[in-house]
Amino acid sequence: DAGITQSPRHKVTETGTPVTLRCHQTENHRYMYWYRQDPGHGLRLIHYSYGVKDTDKGEVSDGYSVSRSKTEDFLLTLESATSSQTSVYFCAISESGSGDIQTQYFGPGTRLLVL
Amino acid sequence: GNSVTQMEGPVTLSEEAFLTINCTYTATGYPSLFWYVQYPGEGLQLLLKATKADDKGSNKGFEATYRKETTSFHLEKGSVQVSDSAVYFCALSDQGNFNKFYFGSGTKLNVKP
Numbered sequence: 001d002a003g004i005t006q007s008p009r010h011k012v013t014e015t016g017t018p019v020t021l022r023c024h025q026t027e028n029h030r031y032m033y034w035y036r037q038d039p040g041h042g043l044r045l046i047h048y049s050y051g052v053k054d055t056d057k058g059e060v061s062d063g064y065s066v067s068r069s070k071t072e073d074f075l076l077t078l079e080s081a082t083s084s085q086t087s088v089y090f091c092a093i094s095e096s097g098s099g100d101i102q103t104q105y106f107g108p109g110t111r112l113l114v115l
Numbered sequence: 116g117n118s119v120t121q122m123e124g125p126v127t128l129s130e131e132a133f134l135t136i137n138c139t140y141t142a143t144g145y146p147s148l149f150w151y152v153q154y155p156g157e158g159l160q161l162l163l164k165a166t167k168a169d170d171k172g173s174n175k176g177f178e179a180t181y182r183k184e185t186t187s188f189h190l191e192k193g194s195v196q197v198s199d200s201a202v203y204f205c206a207l208s209d210q211g212n213f214n215k216f217y218f219g220s221g222t223k224l225n226v227k228p
Contacts, residue, residue, distance in 0.1 A: 031214055042204060042220040043159075050213045058215075090158055094214050102147050102166070102208045104216050106158035 003027055004107040006091050012113045019078040021110050023091030025071075030096045032074040033058075033104065034066060036087040043090065049074055050096075081114045088112070117142050121205045121219035128195055128226050136190040136222045138179075138205035146207040148172075148181050148188040153202045153221070162190075162203070200226045 003026030013019050023032060031050055035043040035058075045058030047066040055066050063085060065077045078085055091107040122137040140148065147166040151159040163172030168183035177192045188205060205219040 033215075040220060042218040043216075045215060048213060048215065056213075092159075092216075096214065102210050102214050103149070103161055103164060104208075104214070105161070106151075108158045 004091060004093060004105060006089075006107040006110050008110060009108065010111045012115065013081050014115050015082055016080050019081050019112065019114075021076045021089055021091075021112070023074045023076070023107055025074075025093050027093060027105075028071060029093040029105075030071075031094045032068065033092040033094075034064075034074065034076045035090045035092065036060065036085075037090060037109075038087050046076065046089075078112075081112075083114050086112060086114045117146070117207060117209055117217045119205050119207055119217050119219040121203075121222055123220070124202075124223040126222060126224050128224070130197055130226055130228050131194045132226075134190070134192040134195045134199075134224070136203055136205075136224070138188045138190065138219060140186050140188065140205075140207050140217075142186075142207055142209075144209065144211060146209060148179070149206045149208065149216075150177070150179055150188070150190050151204045151206060153204065155201075159204060195224070195226045197226045197228055200224055 007022045033048040034046040044060045049055045049068040067075045089110045092104040094104045118141045149164045150162040152162045163174040165172040165181035171180045202221045202223045209215045
């Protein structure tokens with residue numbers, strides 16, 4: 001299994017509070033991604049990183065920011081949480097290049113409930 | 116653009132039945148194709164993949180063939196078990212764009228004893 005951990009695994013917070021989720025990898029992979037999973041939508045990309053301090057928006061980035069100060073850590077921040085951000089959040093990693101190494105590997109997820 | 120469409124579930128089968136989950140895709144280039152499986156409360160695990168047309172991916176009795184002419188990557192298994200109950204996701208990778216993935220909405224499989 002790829003070495004990916006997410007913290008916290010579960011969180012309950014109130015509307016309007018900031019929340020930070022952490023993804024940590026031990027694989028030294030270049031690319032990291034944050035997704036949210038909601039019923040009927042599969043996985044939707046929030047933000048991704050292609051190197052230290054190199055990040056870009058995905059399809060559902062509004063209300064989220066990210067940072068990557070080290071290869072192994074990718075942080076997702078909800079600046080002011082809303083109930084619509086209640087979801088399960090997954091981090092993924094992959095190597096750069098083509099062919100067999102394209103696979104994305106997923107962390108165990110963080111369940112976030114915004115009241 | 117890139118997108119993946121897979122059959123809606125849930126799919127309910129009896130043990131030892133034949134499984135097909137349909138997946139079709141739209142892509143601007145030559146993507147790799149993947150099937151992932153998600154068990155309750157867990158993250159996604161790679162099930163199988165194919166990197167070019169006519170390749171067949173296989174794992175744990177599951178198979179899927181990359182059909183460029185029909186833009187499809189249907190998942191099949193000859194005899195399902197109760198332990199195969201999970202949600203299955205089809206995905207494609209855009210390797211020229213930071214290896215971003217595009218996922219289908221997932222198909223839940225329930226296998227009854």
